[in-house]
Amino acid sequence: MNIGLILLSLAYVLSQFYRAFLAVLTDVLGTDLGATPDMLATASGLWFLSFAVMQIPVGWALDALGPRRTSATLLLIGGAGGAAVFALAGSPMHINIAMLLIGVGCSPVLMASFYVFARMYPAAMFATLGAIMIGVGSLGNLAGSVPLTWAVEVFGWRETLWALSGVTVVIAIGLWFVITDPPALESDEKGTLFDLFKIRALWFILPLMLVYYAPAGAMRGLWIGPYVTDMFGGNAGIASLWMGCAMIAGTFAYGPLDRMLGTRKWVALAGNALACLSCLLLGLGVAQGYWSAVALFAAAGFFGMSFPLLMAHGRAFIPAHLVGRGVTLMNLFGIGGVGLWQVISGRMHAALSPTAVNVSDSYHAIFLFFAAMLAIGVFIYSFSEDRID
Numbered sequence: 225m226n227i228g229l230i231l232l233s234l235a236y237v238l239s240q241f242y243r244a245f246l247a248v249l250t251d252v253l254g255t256d257l258g259a260t261p262d263m264l265a266t267a268s269g270l271w272f273l274s275f276a277v278m279q280i281p282v283g284w285a286l287d288a289l290g291p292r293r294t295s296a297t298l299l300l301i302g303g304a305g306g307a308a309v310f311a312l313a314g315s316p317m318h319i320n321i322a323m324l325l326i327g328v329g330c331s332p333v334l335m336a337s338f339y340v341f342a343r344m345y346p347a348a349m350f351a352t353l354g355a356i357m358i359g360v361g362s363l364g365n366l367a368g369s370v371p372l373t374w375a376v377e378v379f380g381w382r383e384t385l386w387a388l389s390g391v392t393v394v395i396a397i398g399l400w401f402v403i404t405d406p407p408a409l410e411s412d413e414k415g416t417l418f419d420l421f422k423i424r425a426l427w428f429i430l431p432l433m434l435v436y437y438a439p440a441g442a443m444r445g446l447w448i449g450p451y452v453t454d455m456f457g458g459n460a461g462i463a464s465l466w467m468g469c470a471m472i473a474g475t476f477a478y479g480p481l482d483r484m485l486g487t488r489k490w491v492a493l494a495g496n497a498l499a500c501l502s503c504l505l506l507g508l509g510v511a512q513g514y515w516s517a518v519a520l521f522a523a524a525g526f527f528g529m530s531f532p533l534l535m536a537h538g539r540a541f542i543p544a545h546l547v548g549r550g551v552t553l554m555n556l557f558g559i560g561g562v563g564l565w566q567v568i569s570g571r572m573h574a575a576l577s578p579t580a581v582n583v584s585d586s587y588h589a590i591f592l593f594f595a596a597m598l599a600i601g602v603f604i605y606s607f608s609e610d611r612i613d
Contacts, residue, residue: 228292228403229357232337235299235395236361238388239330242303243271243441245368246323247449247464252381259316261450265570267316267323268445272563274327276556280417282332283552287545290405291336300396302329307389311382329392334361335552336403342539342547343406348483348612350539354532355479362472366465373461417549425541426554428608433534433557435601436496439503439594440471440528441562442569448521451587458514463521470522474529481533482612488537489610492530493602499527500598507592509584531558540611565597
């Protein structure tokens with residue numbers, strides 16, 4: 225499975241890139257297509273929402289068809305096809321269509337990896353392996369900052385998207401030929417998605433999954449660029465790069481902590497509480513300069529990367545025959561939450577900007593909204609049952 229996991233990690237690099245690259249393209253898409261920040265917030269939200277909706281069929285496909293056919297087919301049609309639509313875009317509506325398609329294409333990549341980890345590796349290694357996959361994949365987050373800015377300036381944004389479409393085709397074809405599906409389960413036990421909702425332990429984990437990534441994903445995916453530009457005249461690419469680095473560091477930091485400290489619940493709880501605090505400080509306008517703002521965005525990104533730990537926490541309660549559906553259900557909440565809150569944040573910005581006394585008002589309201597949602601998720605999660613495999 226090593227070569228297959230390497231290609232899956234490359235595919236996840238693309239997935240991370242596609243979810244974050246609009247923050248750097250805000251100005252050029254505004255000039256060429258008339259796309260405003262709130263329009264791009266909607267487009268970015270559509271990526272997350274289509275990604276989330278696909279988790280239900282992807283979960284079934286992983287259990288029934290295996291990760292090879294599931295990941296290769298969707299990445300080729302949705303990922304490469306969506307990037308081509310983006311390259312041909314003539315209006316903001318075309319950007320929406322492209323992001324919907326790309327979300328579909330990226331939807332099985334990480335979960336295919338998690339499916340392999342759950343089926344073929346010791347349960348105690350799940351969080352660490354997941355953190356490694358996400359950390360490596362987060363290089364795509366970095367590629368969507370300064371390197372993308374350079375590529376757009378040198379080659380143009382359309383040419384860059386055509387190149388990305390070609391790379392996506394190559395990786396998708398590679399996945400088809402190199403991934404080996406895990407062996408079929410000997411048990412004939414069957415189950416459905418609804419069986420997962422009967423697992424009481426998940427009731428306290430899923431609400432945090434719905435909100436934990438919303439601040440980091442939405443800020444890195446869109447708001448950090450316009451905020452540092454409008455507020456301080458700062459470089460959006462540099463700010464995005466620092467936040468992306470912090471998110472990678474946070475992913476690797478969370479990975480082994482459950483085994484080191486003997487708890488998943490309290491590590492995730494403390495980390496998300498600190499992410500909430502970072503959003504609150506941004507919303508209160510504590511940052512008075514470019515670098516102090518970047519530091520708070522980086523803190524929100526670092527502490528907001530508890531995904532592998534939360535997935536491992538939930539996975540500990542899911543039976544083997546429901547692994548595919550289980551990990552994708554949790555991912556649906558995680559990614560769907562980002563899409564939902566991102567669309568709402570775009571509407572907030574559009575509604576508040578015309579009447580705002582200061583340019584900062586609409587941004588600060590968005591950050592306070594993120595902090596409030598995260599606080600609610602942390603509170604519910606505090607009642608969850610801790611479990612180490």
